[in-house]
Amino acid sequence: MYSEKVMEHFNNPRNVGDMEDPSGAGEIGNVRCGDVTKVFIKVNGEGIIEDVRFRTFGCGAAIASSSMLTEMVKGKTVEEALKVSNLDVADELGGLPKQKMHCSNLAADALRAAIEDYMKKQEK
Amino acid sequence: MERIYLDHGATTPLDPRVLEAMIPFLKEDFGNPSSLHFFGREVKKQLEEAREKVAGILGAEPEEIIFTSGGTEADNLALGGVVRALREKGKHIITTAVEHHAVLDTCTALKKEGFDITILPVDCYGMVEPQHVKEAIREDTLLVSVIYGNNEVGTVQPLEEIGQITREKGVLLHTDAVQTVGNLPLEVEKLQVDLLALSAHKFYGPKGAGILYCRQGIEIDRMLYGGGQERGRRAGTENVPGIIGMARAMEIAVEEKEENTRRMEKLRDKLIEGLLSMEDVYLNGHPTRRLAGNVNASFEYIEGEALLLSLDYKGIAASSGSACSSGSMEPSHVLLAMGIPEQTAHGSVRFTLGRHTTEEEIDYVLEVVPEAVQKLRDMSSIYQGKGEGK
Ligand SMILES: Cc1ncc(COP(=O)(O)O)c(C=O)c1O
Numbered sequence: 347m348y349s350e351k352v353m354e355h356f357n358n359p360r361n362v363g364d365m366e367d368p369s370g371a372g373e374i375g376n377v378r379c380g381d382v383t384k385v386f387i388k389v390n391g392e393g394i395i396e397d398v399r400f401r402t403f404g405c406g407a408a409i410a411s412s413s414m415l416t417e418m419v420k421g422k423t424v425e426e427a428l429k430v431s432n433l434d435v436a437d438e439l440g441g442l443p444k445q446k447m448h449c450s451n452l453a454a455d456a457l458r459a460a461i462e463d464y465m466k467k468q469e470k
Numbered sequence: 471m472e473r474i475y476l477d478h479g480a481t482t483p484l485d486p487r488v489l490e491a492m493i494p495f496l497k498e499d500f501g502n503p504s505s506l507h508f509f510g511r512e513v514k515k516q517l518e519e520a521r522e523k524v525a526g527i528l529g530a531e532p533e534e535i536i537f538t539s540g541g542t543e544a545d546n547l548a549l550g551g552v553v554r555a556l557r558e559k560g561k562h563i564i565t566t567a568v569e570h571h572a573v574l575d576t577c578t579a580l581k582k583e584g585f586d587i588t589i590l591p592v593d594c595y596g597m598v599e600p601q602h603v604k605e606a607i608r609e610d611t612l613l614v615s616v617i618y619g620n621n622e623v624g625t626v627q628p629l630e631e632i633g634q635i636t637r638e639k640g641v642l643l644h645t646d647a648v649q650t651v652g653n654l655p656l657e658v659e660k661l662q663v664d665l666l667a668l669s670a671h672k673f674y675g676p677k678g679a680g681i682l683y684c685r686q687g688i689e690i691d692r693m694l695y696g697g698g699q700e701r702g703r704r705a706g707t708e709n710v711p712g713i714i715g716m717a718r719a720m721e722i723a724v725e726e727k728e729e730n731t732r733r734m735e736k737l738r739d740k741l742i743e744g745l746l747s748m749e750d751v752y753l754n755g756h757p758t759r760r761l762a763g764n765v766n767a768s769f770e771y772i773e774g775e776a777l778l779l780s781l782d783y784k785g786i787a788a789s790s791g792s793a794c795s796s797g798s799m800e801p802s803h804v805l806l807a808m809g810i811p812e813q814t815a816h817g818s819v820r821f822t823l824g825r826h827t828t829e830e831e832i833d834y835v836l837e838v839v840p841e842a843v844q845k846l847r848d849m850s851s852i853y854q855g856k857g858e859g860k
C-alpha cells in the first residue's frame with residue numbers, strides 16, 4: 347500500500363532524535379488517531395534552519411513523512427520552510443494512500459509549531 | 471529472505487490434499503447438482519456426501535447443514551434469517567462486544583429494522599460472564615449470539631455454560647465458530663448451540679465456502695432469492711469445488727486436531743513468553759483459555775502498524791488489532807471492550823500460528839521483534855528511554 351520511497355524513509359528515517367537547546371520546538375497530537383510528533387529546529391543568525399530533528403509516535407506514514415519533511419526543510423530559511431505543506435511532503439514521498447493523508451499533517455504541523463516557538467523567542 | 475506467515479487468523483493456505491479432492495470438480499465433474507441428467511446427479515451425490523461428512527463432525531443431521539459463501543454469510547443468515555422469521559414472537563437480540571463485524575454489523579442493520587440489541591460487556595480477558603447472559607434475557611428475547619474463539623485475541627468463551635442458560639430460558643444460541651476448527655470441540659450437542667457458523671479458508675480449505683449449522687425445526691428467512699437450493703434456505707447454484715474442499719479440509723483438521731493443537735500451543739506459549747520478557751509488553755486475551763495459534767500483544771509507545779511494517783521488511787507477516795492500517799482510525803473494538811487504554815490498543819499486534827509453523831520461525835520472530843520494537847521506541851515521541859517506564 348505504501349510507495350517504495352515511503353518504505354525507504356520508514357526503514358531509514360533521517361534526522362531522528364532530540365536536540366539540546368533548540369531554537370524552537372513543537373509538539374502536535376493527531377486528533378484522529380492519538381499519535382504524536384515532536385520537531386526541534388536549530389536556526390542560525392540568517393534565519394536558516396541549520397539542523398532539524400523529530401520524534402514520532404505514529405504509523406509508517408507518519409514516520410516516513412516526518413523524515414521526509416526534515417530533509418526538505420534543512421538548509422531552508424524559516425519563511426521558506428513555512429511554505430512546505432503536508433501535500434508537498436506526500437508528493438515528495440511518491441504519494442500516500444488517501445486514508446493516510448492525515449498522517450502527513452502531523453510532521454508539517456509540528457514543524458510549524460516549532461517555527462512559531464522560534465519566532466516567539468525572537469520577539470522577546 | 472525469510473518468509474514467515476503468522477497470519478493464519480486472516481486465512482490459511484490450501485492443503486494439497488484438499489486441492490486434490492477439489493480438482494475433479496473444477497474439471498470433468500462440472501455438472502450442476504440441480505440438473506436432472508447424469509452430469510448433475512453424479513455431482514449431487516458428492517455434494518450430499520460432503521454434507522454428511524460435515525454433519526457427522528458437528529454431530530448433526532445432514533438437513534441441518536446450509537452451505538454458504540463463507541463465514542460472513544453464515545453469520546448474516548444466522549442472525550438476520552432467524553430473527554426475521556421470528557418477528558411475531560419478539561424483537562430482542564443479545565450479543566457481545568467482542569464479536570466479528572459479520573455479527574456486530576448485522577445487529578446494527580437489524581436495529582434499523584426495529585430489533586432491540588443488547589451488547590454484553592466482557593472482562594479484561596475478553597470473556598463473557600454467563601450470568602450476564604442470564605440477566606439480559608427478556609420475555610421478547612429471540613436469539614443470543616456469542617463468538618466461540620475470538621479472532622483478535624483468541625479468547626475462548628464458556629459456550630456450554632451459556633448454552634445451558636439459553637436452553638433453560640428457551641431462546642436460541644448462535645455461535646461464530648469460524649476460528650476454532652481443528653482446535654476446539656465442534657459437537658453442537660456438547661456446545662448446546664442451535665446455530666453455528668464456519669468458514670473453509672480458516673482451516674486450510676478454499677475461500678468462498680462456509681457453513682451454517684441450523685438446528686432442525688428452526689425457522690429461517692432466506693436472504694437470497696432464486697432457486698430452491700439448500701432446502702429453500704439459500705438460493706444459488708452451490709459452490710461445488712469449494713464445498714467438496716471444505717468437507718475434506720474439515721475432515722483433516724479434525725483428524726489432526728490433537729497433534730496440531732498440542733504443537734501449536736507449545737510454540738504459542740514460547741512466543742508469548744519471549745515477547746513478555748521485553749519491557750512494557752502485555753498479552754491481550756486470556757492466558758490459558760485461548761486459541762492454540764493466537765498471540766496478541768501490546769507494545770507500549772509504538773503503533774502496531776509501524777511494527778507490522780518493520781516485521782514485513784524482515785519477512786514476517788503478522789497483523790494489527792489497531793485499525794490504523796485499514797483506514798478507520800479507531801483502535802480495535804475488541805481491545806477497547808476489554809478496557810485496554812486507547813494508546814496501548816494502538817500498539818497491538820496479532821501473530822496467528824498455523825499447522826506448519828516451526829520452532830525456528832518462532833526463534834527468528836523472537837530475534838527480530840525486540841530489535842524492531844526498540845528501534846521504533848527510540849524514535850517515539852512518547853518514549854522516555856529504557857527502564858524508565860511510564
Ligand atoms: C470470527 C470470524 N467470523 C467471521 C469471519 C468472516 O469469514 P469469511 O471471511 O469466510 O466471510 C471471520 C474471518 O475474517 C472471522 O474471523
Ligand code: FES
Pocket residue numbers: 376379380381404405406407408446448449452794799
Ligand atoms: S494513523 Fe496515526 S499518524 Fe497515521
